[in-house]
Amino acid sequence: MKKFHIISLGCSKNLVDSEEVKGLLLSGGFQYTDLAEKSEVLIINTCGFILPAKEESINTILQAVKLKESGQIRSLIVMGCLSQRYLEELKNELPEVDAFFGVNEINDVARYLLHKDAIAAPRSLMTPGHYAFLKIAEGCNNKCAYCAIPLIRGKQLSLKPEIILKEAENLAKQGVKELIVIAQDTTTYGWDLGKDVRLPKLLRDLDAMNAFPWIRLHYAHPAHFDLELIKVINDSKSILPYIDIPIQHIHTDMIRAMKRGKDGDHIRELITKLRAEIPNLALRTTVMVGFPGETDEAFDELLDFVKETRFDRLGGFTYSQEEGTPAVPLGDPIPEGIKQKRLEAIMTAQQEISLEKNQALIGTKQQVLIDTYDSVSGDSYGRTFRDSPDIDNRVIIPGELKKGEFVEVEITDAVDYDILADVVTRDS
Numbered sequence: 001m002k003k004f005h006i007i008s009l010g011c012s013k014n015l016v017d018s019e020e021v022k023g024l025l026l027s028g029g030f031q032y033t034d035l036a037e038k039s040e041v042l043i044i045n046t047c048g049f050i051l052p053a054k055e056e057s058i059n060t061i062l063q064a065v066k067l068k069e070s071g072q073i074r075s076l077i078v079m080g081c082l083s084q085r086y087l088e089e090l091k092n093e094l095p096e097v098d099a100f101f102g103v104n105e106i107n108d109v110a111r112y113l114l115h116k117d118a119i120a121a122p123r124s125l126m127t128p129g130h131y132a133f134l135k136i137a138e139g140c141n142n143k144c145a146y147c148a149i150p151l152i153r154g155k156q157l158s159l160k161p162e163i164i165l166k167e168a169e170n171l172a173k174q175g176v177k178e179l180i181v182i183a184q185d186t187t188t189y190g191w192d193l194g195k196d197v198r199l200p201k202l203l204r205d206l207d208a209m210n211a212f213p214w215i216r217l218h219y220a221h222p223a224h225f226d227l228e229l230i231k232v233i234n235d236s237k238s239i240l241p242y243i244d245i246p247i248q249h250i251h252t253d254m255i256r257a258m259k260r261g262k263d264g265d266h267i268r269e270l271i272t273k274l275r276a277e278i279p280n281l282a283l284r285t286t287v288m289v290g291f292p293g294e295t296d297e298a299f300d301e302l303l304d305f306v307k308e309t310r311f312d313r314l315g316g317f318t319y320s321q322e323e324g325t326p327a328v329p330l331g332d333p334i335p336e337g338i339k340q341k342r343l344e345a346i347m348t349a350q351q352e353i354s355l356e357k358n359q360a361l362i363g364t365k366q367q368v369l370i371d372t373y374d375s376v377s378g379d380s381y382g383r384t385f386r387d388s389p390d391i392d393n394r395v396i397i398p399g400e401l402k403k404g405e406f407v408e409v410e411i412t413d414a415v416d417y418d419i420l421a422d423v424v425t426r427d428s
Contacts, residue, residue, distance in 0.1 A: 001031040004113075005039035007064075008126060009057055010047025012133045012182050012218075014080055017106055018045045019123040021079070024110035027121035037067060041075045041113060046082035048152060050320040057082045065096045077101070079109055081152045103153050104138075122170050128371060130404030131178035131214075131389055132171045136164050136202065140184035141191070142221065144248075145259045145327035146291060146319060149184055156184070158193050161202055165209070172211035177404055178369060179212045180388065186217060187224035200228040207236040213406065214369065216388060218244040222270055223261030230277050240385045241278050245270075246286035250305040251298035258291060259326065264301075271309060282386035284313035287346060290339030291319045292330035299342050307349050312357060313392045314350040316343050351416045358393065358414035365424055368409050370401045382407070384419075395419045401426075 004025055008018035021043065022032060033039050042064050046057035057080075067073045075098045083090060084102035091100060101109050110118035125132055139154040140147075168179060181203070183189060190197030206215055215238045220229075222245050233239050249255050252263040275281055287302060306314065318339040321332040368382040371389065380401040387393045396418055397409060409421035 001029055002040045002113075003031050003033045003038060004041040004043065005033050005036045006043045006045060006126070007036065007060060008045045009060060010045075010049065010053055010081065012180070013135055013184070014045050014047060015126060016123065016133050016135045016182075017080065017103070018043075019126050020106050021045075021109050022124040022126065023121040024107070024118040025113060026124055027119050028110060028114040028116075030113070032124070036064070037072045039073055041077065042067065042073045043077045043079060043109070046078060046080040048081035048085045049148060050317070050322065052320070054082060061094060061097065065094070068096055075113075077109060077113070079103075079105065084152050085148070122174075125171075125174065125176075127389070128403055129175060130369070130371075131180060132174075132176045133180045133182050134164065134168060134171065134206075135159070135182050136186065136189050136199075137183035141188065142185055143259050143326065145257065145330075146288070146322065146325055148322040148325055151324050153184070156188060156192055158183075158190050158197065160193065161190075161197060161205065164202065165205055168206055168209060168211065172209065175404065177212060177406075178214040178216060179206065180216045180218060181206070182218045184219065185221045185224065186219050187221045187226060198226065198228075200226055200232045203229070203232050203236070203239055207232075207238050210237070212238050214385065215239045216242055218388070220245045221261075222247055222267050225270060227273070230274065233278055240282075241280050242282040242284070242385055242388070243274065243278075244284040244286075244388070245274075248286065248288045249291070249294075249298075249302055251294075251301045254291060254294055254298050254302075257293050257327075257330070258288075264305075268305075282312040284315075284388070284392070285311050286315045286317070289316065289318055289342040289346060290334045290336075292327060292333055294319075294334060294342075303342075303345055303349060306346055307353070310353050310357070311350070312386055313354075313388075314346075315391065316346045316350075318343050354393070355414070355416040358416070358419050361411045361419065362414055363411065365408055365410050366395070366421070367427070368395050368397070368407050368421065370397075370403055370405045370407060372403060373400045375400075393417050393419060395421050397421050397423060399423070 006018045008015045047053040079101040083100040137158040139156045140150050141156040189199040250264045366384045370382040373380045380397045382395045406427035408425045411421050413420040
């Protein structure tokens with residue numbers, strides 16, 4: 001059996017693709033190893049979204065080339081967004097790579113390595129196992145001025161509900177307790193399948209399975225948010241009161257320049273309504289600074305909005321000009337130094353907000369899902385419903401707890417992005 005390893009870069013949607021490749025190869029007789037240097041075949045699933053992601057992908061490939069040149073691996077395969085976007089350039093610059101595959105060529109990767117058509121197989125999780133991502137659509141129909149995703153992944157292609165529900169059933173059988181629903185824009189799910197297929201109905205069907213204690217929603221576009229989701233969340237047994245709703249900006253001129261739809265007033269009204277009607281809501285967002293035309297006034301409005309709105313979780317990034325996107329004619333006039341200062345101001349404000357919100361939990365009891373145990377520190381790490389894996393806060397609990405276990409804890413202390421707690425009761 002050939003040993004293989006997969007390095008999955010970029011977003012959770014890429015990770016699902018990697019898991020599908022892994023499942024196909026395992027079903028074809030390959031053996032997976034957790035160490036790249038112990039593999040015969042190394043597969044790198046790349047990201048090509050923005051410049052830092054492309055640089056990370058290239059650096060990872062170059063490191064893998066060294067492994068191949070030293071004889072530690074035999075075959076090097078590159079797949080994903082970078083291959084899709086820059087195939088000919090990569091072939092010319094990286095002859096050491098044995099084969100390149102794009103974003104919709106998962107079966108081709110398996111066929112190339114197995115030397116035969118791959119037999120359909122469940123995807124093999126690369127998450128810890130108790131949580132998994134459920135991708136409900138490919139591609140994107142939005143025309144955000146800064147974004148290269150539609151160029152890379154094409155137009156939105158929603159998966160049929162029966163396919164999604166079957167995938168969810170398979171994940172439940174594998175012991176998944178937290179299902180994280182993802183797409184480039186989850187709120188437009190089903191728009192390409194007919195009027196009877198929509199996100200609220202899909203979420204109700206997933207909840208009705210009674211298979212997952214937690215179901216989490218990501219990537220809800222504010223311009224497309226269906227208010228029926230409020231009732232879905234409130235009526236459900238398992239859909240968490242957690243919404244990831246990336247706004248990117250609040251200044252109306254910037255929203256329109258970014259081609260994000262609606263305006264700042266719409267975002268304010270939506271957030272007010274969500275918080276008023278969903279009890280105990282945890283709201284996550286993402287913002288962008290340094291987009292062409294962002295004046296000091298526009299940035300100040302964004303910074304003030306972040307301080308006033310007090311998002312529970314927030315991520316930020318600077319504008320990166322991407323060839324082929326609608327924003328290219330606008331140039332990239334804002335100096336990188338100013339972009340970084342603006343990002344720092346946003347993240348500093350959010351750090352203070354996060355600290356205050358975490359400290360407000362001291363003395364309360366919370367349900368926590370355990371992600372891992374660190375034998376060196378002797379601590380277990382988990383998350384409340386307010387936190388999605390890898391991107392949000394964590395709860396640190398003394399002692400060894402079982403991965404995937406739900407426990408009730410009492411919060412004893414808190415810092416900006418970490419919460420300390422002691423176990424009160426163990427649910428399983």
